[in-house]
Amino acid sequence: MIHRTAGAVRARTAPWTDRAAHAAAEALGQRYFGPNFDEAVFEHWAARCRDILFVAEERATGRFLGYADQMMLAPATAAQLRAGTISEASFDERAVLGDAEVKSLPPGSTVTMYLAGMCVEAPGTPLGRRAAMALRACRRRLLSQWRARGLTVVMLLCAATPAGRRLAERSGGRLIGAGAERADGYDLYELTDLPTESALQRRRLSPPDAARGHAAASCSPQPLQKRDPTSSMLVPHEAHRPGK
Numbered sequence: 001m002i003h004r005t006a007g008a009v010r011a012r013t014a015p016w017t018d019r020a021a022h023a024a025a026e027a028l029g030q031r032y033f034g035p036n037f038d039e040a041v042f043e044h045w046a047a048r049c050r051d052i053l054f055v056a057e058e059r060a061t062g063r064f065l066g067y068a069d070q071m072m073l074a075p076a077t078a079a080q081l082r083a084g085t086i087s088e089a090s091f092d093e094r095a096v097l098g099d100a101e102v103k104s105l106p107p108g109s110t111v112t113m114y115l116a117g118m119c120v121e122a123p124g125t126p127l128g129r130r131a132a133m134a135l136r137a138c139r140r141r142l143l144s145q146w147r148a149r150g151l152t153v154v155m156l157l158c159a160a161t162p163a164g165r166r167l168a169e170r171s172g173g174r175l176i177g178a179g180a181e182r183a184d185g186y187d188l189y190e191l192t193d194l195p196t197e198s199a200l201q202r203r204r205l206s207p208p209d210a211a212r213g214h215a216a217a218s219c220s221p222q223p224l225q226k227r228d229p230t231s232s233m234l235v236p237h238e239a240h241r242p243g244k
Contacts, residue, residue: 002051002145004137009065009127011056011134016046021055025067032119033160036088041095045071048098054138056120056131065131066120068139070113072097072146073156078112081156084182088116107150113143115157115191133197140194155194158186170203171195 001013014021029036046052049071056065073081077095080086102111118135122128146153157173159165165187168175173189182188195203 002054002138002141004134004141005059006130006133006137007126008059009056009130009134010059011054011068011131011138013051013138014053014055014067015050016043016052021064021067022046022053024064025053025055025069028064028067028119028121029117033117036117037091038089041091041093044093045096045098048100049096050099051138051142052096054135056134058127064121065127066118066135068118068135069116070139070142071116072102073112073114075112078114078156081114081188082176084177084184084188087184090183102146102151103149105151108152109150110152110154111146113146113153113155115139115155136194136197140196143194155191157189157191158184159189160186165189170200 001015003010003012005011014025016022026039042052052069052071054068054070056067057063058065074095074097077086077091097111105111118132120128120131120135143153143155157164157168159168159179168187168189168191171191172193172195173191175187176190177188179185179187
């Protein structure tokens with residue numbers, strides 16, 4: 001189980017048996033992005049992937065503040081996502097590797113972590129920014145745990161909003177697929193690492209990226225007027241995606 005804190009906020013692994021946390025994350029994701037992963041399929045993955053969902057909560061009250069979900073993709077799914085021929089709505093039970101499958105890989109193996117989505121309540125507020133920070137810290141910890149097993153982990157994320165694209169770029173992401181050419185309609189970025197908060201702050205202040213409200217926007221994008229109902233990714237840790 002992964003736990004991280006940021007001021008008055010804590011973020012933690014939400015096991016699949018924590019129905020309240022999963023329901024809150026799903027509701028928030030639906031509010032921002034609409035339908036995404038099939039619920040039954042997601043539950044199948046969650047039973048096999050301990051850290052598929054992180055939730056952020058107010059430390060004093062336990063109030064739900066946001067979520068991030070991420071998963072290791074099966075090689076065939078990763079290839080399809082890279083090629084732009086599949087959307088989240090098409091992911092089936094075999095699309096994601098369970099923890100046992102990932103642990104069975106020999107050191108030196110390359111795996112793909114899909115940064116499916118991240119979204120917070122009260123975007124742009126101090127509490128919302130802290131929630132995003134704590135969720136990002138959980139993701140960094142998860143990444144470090146898998147890499148400690150000798151695995152080479154690359155990450156993919158779909159940018160559903162301008163804020164998502166800015167965050168992907170500030171995180172060192174490389175654009176590998178333009179949305180206009182993809183089945184899901186979103187720009188696809190590949191990341192080799194998840195930068196620390198101080199690194200993100202430095203990049204935010206470096207021209208030409210000194211956009212107002214970066215921290216909040218990257219963690220919690222505004223709902224789109226027009227959106228593909230097959231996806232809900234809020235991109236790089238902030239407001240990036242589907243919501244279980």
